[in-house]
Amino acid sequence: MRLAELSERSGVSTATIKYYLREGLLQPGRRVSATQAEYDGAHLRRLRLVRALIQLGKVPVATAREVIAAAEDESLDHHLRLGAATWALPHGPEPGEGDPEADAAGRTVAELLEHIGWQFGQEAGELSPAYRKLVTAVAALRRLDYPCDVAHLLPYARLAARLAVTDMDLVEEQPTEAGQIEAAVALTVLYEPVLLSLRRLAHAEESARRFTDGGTGGGEV
Amino acid sequence: MRLAELSERSGVSTATIKYYLREGLLQPGRRVSATQAEYDGAHLRRLRLVRALIQLGKVPVATAREVIAAAEDESLDHHLRLGAATWALPHGPEPGEGDPEADAAGRTVAELLEHIGWQFGQEAGELSPAYRKLVTAVAALRRLDYPCDVAHLLPYARLAARLAVTDMDLVEEQPTEAGQIEAAVALTVLYEPVLLSLRRLAHAEESARRFTDGGTGGGEV
Numbered sequence: 342m343r344l345a346e347l348s349e350r351s352g353v354s355t356a357t358i359k360y361y362l363r364e365g366l367l368q369p370g371r372r373v374s375a376t377q378a379e380y381d382g383a384h385l386r387r388l389r390l391v392r393a394l395i396q397l398g399k400v401p402v403a404t405a406r407e408v409i410a411a412a413e414d415e416s417l418d419h420h421l422r423l424g425a426a427t428w429a430l431p432h433g434p435e436p437g438e439g440d441p442e443a444d445a446a447g448r449t450v451a452e453l454l455e456h457i458g459w460q461f462g463q464e465a466g467e468l469s470p471a472y473r474k475l476v477t478a479v480a481a482l483r484r485l486d487y488p489c490d491v492a493h494l495l496p497y498a499r500l501a502a503r504l505a506v507t508d509m510d511l512v513e514e515q516p517t518e519a520g521q522i523e524a525a526v527a528l529t530v531l532y533e534p535v536l537l538s539l540r541r542l543a544h545a546e547e548s549a550r551r552f553t554d555g556g557t558g559g560g561e562v
Numbered sequence: 563m564r565l566a567e568l569s570e571r572s573g574v575s576t577a578t579i580k581y582y583l584r585e586g587l588l589q590p591g592r593r594v595s596a597t598q599a600e601y602d603g604a605h606l607r608r609l610r611l612v613r614a615l616i617q618l619g620k621v622p623v624a625t626a627r628e629v630i631a632a633a634e635d636e637s638l639d640h641h642l643r644l645g646a647a648t649w650a651l652p653h654g655p656e657p658g659e660g661d662p663e664a665d666a667a668g669r670t671v672a673e674l675l676e677h678i679g680w681q682f683g684q685e686a687g688e689l690s691p692a693y694r695k696l697v698t699a700v701a702a703l704r705r706l707d708y709p710c711d712v713a714h715l716l717p718y719a720r721l722a723a724r725l726a727v728t729d730m731d732l733v734e735e736q737p738t739e740a741g742q743i744e745a746a747v748a749l750t751v752l753y754e755p756v757l758l759s760l761r762r763l764a765h766a767e768e769s770a771r772r773f774t775d776g777g778t779g780g781g782e783v
Binding site: 496511536546 | 573690691699750755760
């Protein structure tokens with residue numbers, strides 16, 4: 342297909358596609374004349390991934406390039422390629438240096454991972470942005486005196502483990518390795534708002550059930 | 563306690579505390595002289611909540627003021643006060659107007675809520691920011707041709723329902739109503755990064771288990 346059709350089918354303007362081509366986020370098309378190139382399904386799919394990363398994942402252009410490079414690095418094994426691609430996604434604030442709450446939070450997180458038996462999580466340890474984000478979040482809860490010891494965090498960790506099984510089943514539905522890596526990146530980014538908004542809707546439901554007469558758990562109003 | 567001690571105990575600079583006082587985010591202290599005021603535990607707790615909303619929740623100052631006002635509105639019942647406070651929290655992008663994917667996504671979300679039997683979610687319908695955020699996220703998945711029909715979303719909705727029970731148990735641990743409302747706001751904001759980072763750590767664990775020899779599911783390396 343030509344540039345105009347690629348634009349129409351992806352919903353990305355031709356100016357933005359040209360920008361992505363210049364920035365190396367989109368592989369060049371097959372030249373068919375001095376001024377025209379031919380694009381295919383691989384370009385369309387990449388374009389949608391780039392758009393998902395940049396517009397939904399709020400990933401900066403330079404990081405999107407790293408994510409794509411990691412996803413395509415044939416020298417890494419499948420697990421590492423999935424990991425490298427998703428590690429590059431934004432994770433939020435880092436723990437403060439020498440913050441006593443961060444130190445205590447770090448011990449809580451280490452204890453939690455040991456308790457639930459996540460071997461990879463422990464190995465990756467402080468190298469992993471997700472690990473550091475968790476320490477930051479637990480430190481914030483500690484500072485506010487909200488409950489965040491291992492006993493409180495454990496149900497969340499168990500639910501996260503179930504979620505990961507559901508997520509990885511979706512990833513494995515993709516027939517090709519490249520498709521799986523793309524799916525891992527896209528599902529990490531795109532299922533985060535799904536999960537958070539479902540949690541908030543479930544809060545409303547659970548709160549209605551507990552605190553109003555009209556809730557499912559109560560009688561008729 | 564005096565301003566200096568409030569600053570030290572909350573970790574918020576005196577300049578920022580004065581700004582929160584001017585903006586009405588923090589209730590004034592009890593005047594003890596022309597230049598000094600006395601603050602207590604209620605100020606400390608409010609300050610930590612304001613800081614959590616603004617620094618962790620990325621809530622704008624005007625919205626933080628609305629969240630606090632809703633949480634303190636005695637005319638609302640407990641369920642509505644919890645809801646009003648958490649609805650004011652940021653939810654991410656809204657669905658596009660007249661977007662065909664958003665329309666299809668809206669039908670999927672309505673079907674999902676009916677299927678799982680969330681009565682409050684259905685009533686609140688399009689009024690709820692969480693509902694609209696879910697539609698936006700499902701529309702994005704549709705556009706990328708990722709699986710997001712009711713069958714795929716249902717396991718996430720079921721996990722969200724379990725999460726909500728865990729969350730509301732934590733809220734109900736707080737002895738006072740004001741404390742419960744504060745906890746609902748703080749846990750909505752503060753447990754989101756906990757949940758997302760645990761999900762990413764669980765991904766790493768599940769990926770290692772499936773795709774490497776050293777994973778828990780495989781043999782010894």
